[in-house]
Amino acid sequence: xxxxxxxxxxxxxxxxxxxxxxxxxxxxEIAAAHLEQHGFTCLEYxxxxxxxxxxxxxxxxxxxxxxxxxxxxxxxxxSAAEAVDARKQARxxxxxxxxxxxxxxxxxxxxxxxxxxxxxxGQVASIRWIExxx
Numbered sequence: 001x002x003x004x005x006x007x008x009x010x011x012x013x014x015x016x017x018x019x020x021x022x023x024x025x026x027x028x029e030i031a032a033a034h035l036e037q038h039g040f041t042c043l044e045y046x047x048x049x050x051x052x053x054x055x056x057x058x059x060x061x062x063x064x065x066x067x068x069x070x071x072x073x074x075x076x077x078x079s080a081a082e083a084v085d086a087r088k089q090a091r092x093x094x095x096x097x098x099x100x101x102x103x104x105x106x107x108x109x110x111x112x113x114x115x116x117x118x119x120x121x122g123q124v125a126s127i128r129w130i131e132x133x134x
Contacts, residue, residue: 027071027116028055034114034127040065049098052091056114057099064107066096068133071116074125080115081130089134 032042035058044057056067068088070080084092092111100109115128 023071023118024055024069026118026122027114028069030071030116030124030127031067031069031114032056032058034129035065035067044099047095047099049095051094051098052088054092054095054099059105059107062108063110064105065110065112066092066099067112067114068092069114069116071118074117074119076117080117080128081113081133084113084133 040058040060042058047054054066055069058065068084070083072080110132111134113130113133117126119125
């Protein structure tokens with residue numbers, strides 16, 4: 001591989017990541033609004049630790065939610081639920097433990113997944129909220 005083709009490959013990977021970040025941010029905004037419509041208050045967005053990132057941390061009077069948001073096109077080969085595999089679940093649990101060390105609570109922790117599906121024009125086609133996903 002020449003120097004120019006290697007640079008082009010890196011640029012192509014970067015462009016794909018930026019596109020994913022844009023879709024991910026869009027999905028997180030939709031998911032946050034959905035949570036708020038259902039009585040939750042969003043406490044944190046993109047909570048990062050060295051172990052991983054939690055997209056949204058939200059709470060109501062009963063639960064503290066650690067929410068993974070997946071944004072997918074309607075015809076995606078891998079569903080949002082399938083994208084949160086055992087490795088991702090372990091990272092989310094560890095990140096949640098780090099959050100709870102600093103932020104004590106009496107609320108019941110829960111891990112949810114919110115899948116935002118978009119149509120061909122990029123508009124929201126459906127929102128699927130998987131409560132107590134793992």
